Amino acid sequence: MAEMPRNFLASAEILLSCPQDVMKRLCAHFVEFGTVAVDGACSRIDTAFGSASMEACQGCLKVRAEGRDESSLAYVKLSIAEHLLNFASAENPSIVWQGDGAVGQPLPYFREMRVVRTASVTPHMRRVTLAGNNLERFATGGLHIRLLLPRDGITPAWPVTGADGRPAWPEAEQRPDVRIYTLRRVDVEKGEVDIDFVLHEGEGMPGARFGCNADIGDIVGMTGPGGGSVAPADWYLLAGDETALPAIGRILEELPGDAQAVVRIEVADGAEEQPLASRAGLDVQWLHRNDIAPGKSTLLEDAVRKVRWPEDDRRVFAWAGCEYKSFRAIRSHLRQDRKLTREQHLVVAYWRCGFEGDTARREES
Structure with a gap:
């Protein structure tokens, strides 16, 4: 009989003044990225790359991380640590994992x-x-x-x-x-x-x-x-500026032939258009900023608002990647006007005027 593959495991006990409050904040954050279950002082988070079980004790949060391979486990440990340290920044707690994943070794990912x-x-x-x-x-x-x-x-x-x-x-x-x-x-x-x-x-x-x-x-x-991709659907909305073009191109190439995709892409001018291949049925519009600077146009959000959505019971999914202000506007439209659930859309700020790198993704206070 073939040996069953084992999961990779690690655990940590983190000293906190209000462990249950921190646990609740972690669970609230990960609702967007997986399945969360809370039962009193215990909780479990399941994501595509692994899971974390937590128990809030007196002055301590016990965490057990699990992944199907070294990289998956490393992602769970990384995600829990980054967000816990953010939510408990005033205490600056010490996190030391025990188990699989040796300190000082190359990152498995x-x-x-x-x-x-x-x-x-x-x-x-x-x-x-x-x-x-x-x-x-x-x-x-x-x-x-x-x-x-x-x-x-x-x-x-x-x-x-x-x-x-x-x-x-x-x-x-x-x-x-x-x-x-x-x-x-x-x-x-x-x-x-x-x-x-x-x-x-x-x-x-x-x-x-x-x-x-x-x-x-x-x-x-x-x-x-x-980062997320698209969920299975019959009808897709894909929207973005030139920074999202590589993602839109790859998504389109992976869509099945019986899907329909409405695509709206903002670029500087006609010279920045590029061929898009897909087996799916396509409705593509290129939006030219011309003399408007990147990040200063409302072309993309305006075009998204004008899209005609299916009126039947087809499964829909919306994906968008763009500058921060357009991200906020498009996400609000999809959630408030179109009433899409979290499972039906993914909108990402790829960049932000006046900010560098990952700061594009930080919400305004």
Whole structure:
């Protein structure tokens, strides 16, 4: 009889003044990303990559993390630690995991990648092909990865697993810049991924700078995948600006032939349009900003409001990725006007005027 694969496990006991309050906040957060069950002082969170069981005791929150493999477990530990430390920031609690996942070892969801090809897709979008080993996990589980971009002239030093489950980074001078990108294509057999970079000027743009200047042989780090995709449906709304084009392109290529997709894409002008392949039936409109600066137009949110939705009982799903203000407007429209449930839509702020990197995703206070 074949041996059943074991799950990977870790646990932590975290000293907190109000453990049940922190547990409730964790559960409230993860409702959007999985299934949550609360029974008095105990709770359980189940997500696509693993689960966490919690028990609020006197002055202590006991957490048990579980994943089907090392990477899944690492994601659970990372997610719990990041949000718990945020919710209990005034106490700055110590988190030390016991069990699987050794401290100081390479992150199981990290890969070192090498540039093997570059090509221009449009005047302001460049495709960079990266090669690496053991990329099976990057073909499923989310559209997005984090790129770790070495700074000019600096030999890269990559993060390792920290005691609290979060990455332990090298010293500041060796720490790479980190930006989130979409995996436009994943070829597991060839060990390659394509990433499309929007080229734009300005300070604090390490991703755009890398996309513009990448040469064959350049080395970067990659962690992931993560981020949501689309749920099974009969009718889709896909909306975004040029930063979301790689995700929209990949989603469309994976839709079945009996699906219908309404697609609204904001770009600078006609030169930034690109072919979109799909087996699904398509209704595509390109929205040109022309002389309006990125992030200052309402073209996308206006177009989403004008979309005609099915009037029958077809399953619907809406996906959008764009600048923060458009994200807020589109999400509000889908939830309040269209009455979509959390399972029927996913709207993401890909960037935010005046902010860098992950700060695009932080809600205003």
